[in-house]
């Protein structure tokens with residue numbers, strides 16, 4: 001259920017077992033990404049998996065402050081700028097607060113995701129029951145949009161063949177501020193930074209990547225104490241910040257906006273001829289036959305590998 005190596009689940013579980021609470025992002029019943037509080041493991045599980053969209057915060061900052069004042073252990077997870085926002089709001093350090101962010105490419109506009117989901121619900125004539133951006137159906141390190149509908153139908157498209165994911169990766173649908181993010185730095189305001197360990201094959205680290213693998217960067221003494229407490233849950237190797245930087249440019253740099261970003265948003269704002277998300281995105285980020293072939297080849301390759309492994313066992 002986790003995006004990469006499930007580091008977040010283990011730290012969340014540790015906090016809950018200590019009587020604390022965890023703040024993270026889940027989808028509500030209408031598939032709107034919201035920041036919420038988890039008091040138990042079942043609620044914690046709703047936070048697993050990256051939601052590639054900006055979350056709604058509502059009164060979350062106040063809720064965090066109330067829990068801190070009660071002297072409970074509080075874990076808050078969010079984008080680097082959300083960690084900065086919480087710190088600004090609290091105006092002081094709390095010993096009972098743990099802050100976790102991630103290496104963040106940027107967050108797309110919720111309006112864009114809503115439009116795409118509305119179109120898909122219309123096409124499948126059913127409400128969405130569950131949604132995952134990081135289904136591990138065809139391998140742990142794939143980006144895909146996997147949707148299950150209330151009527152039992154399913155929608156599955158991998159990275160190159162899914163218009164929302166492709167627009168996200170093309171840097172056309174992100175918030176404007178994400179292209180000039182002041183929170184991109186190797187030393188962060190959080191205690192720990194999580195990331196996908198893309199490019200691990202180019203390093204000397206020899207760990208199994210079959211089920212997903214996280215990169216963890218510890219920034220503070222609190223982060224180190226917590227890591228030491230849960231380290232026995234993981235297979236891990238220690239490395240240097242230089243290795244992290246070499247495979248993760250997003251640690252310190254913002255991605256450049258697509259040259260078509262303004263035109264893309266303009267089309268959505270004008271809702272030109274009631275065009276669907278797919279039609280608008282196709283204009284700027286077309287999905288070619290090669291893209292579809294490429295994602296099919298990946299699926300077939302994964303199934304082949306799976307069959308070979310099963311035969312080997």
Ligand SMILES: Cc1cc2nc3c(=O)[nH]c(=O)nc-3n(C[C@H](O)[C@H](O)[C@H](O)COP(=O)(O)OP(=O)(O)OC[C@H]3O[C@@H](n4cnc5c(N)ncnc54)[C@H](O)[C@@H]3O)c2cc1C
Nearest residue numbers: 002003004005006007008024025049051077104105195196
């Ligand atoms: C918008 C976005 C952009 C990202 N960009 C990159 C990137 O460029 N490079 C990279 O290596 N990793 C990126 N990640 C992080 C990565 O995908 C994993 O979330 C991270 O590696 C943690 O993996 P995990 O298996 O431990 O977490 P999981 O078990 O999957 O837990 C997900 C965690 O992310 C939080 N979360 C999910 N969606 C949101 C959201 N919309 N806003 C705030 N918090 C959220 C949850 O609360 C939870 O703490 C991004 C994540 C998001 C949400």
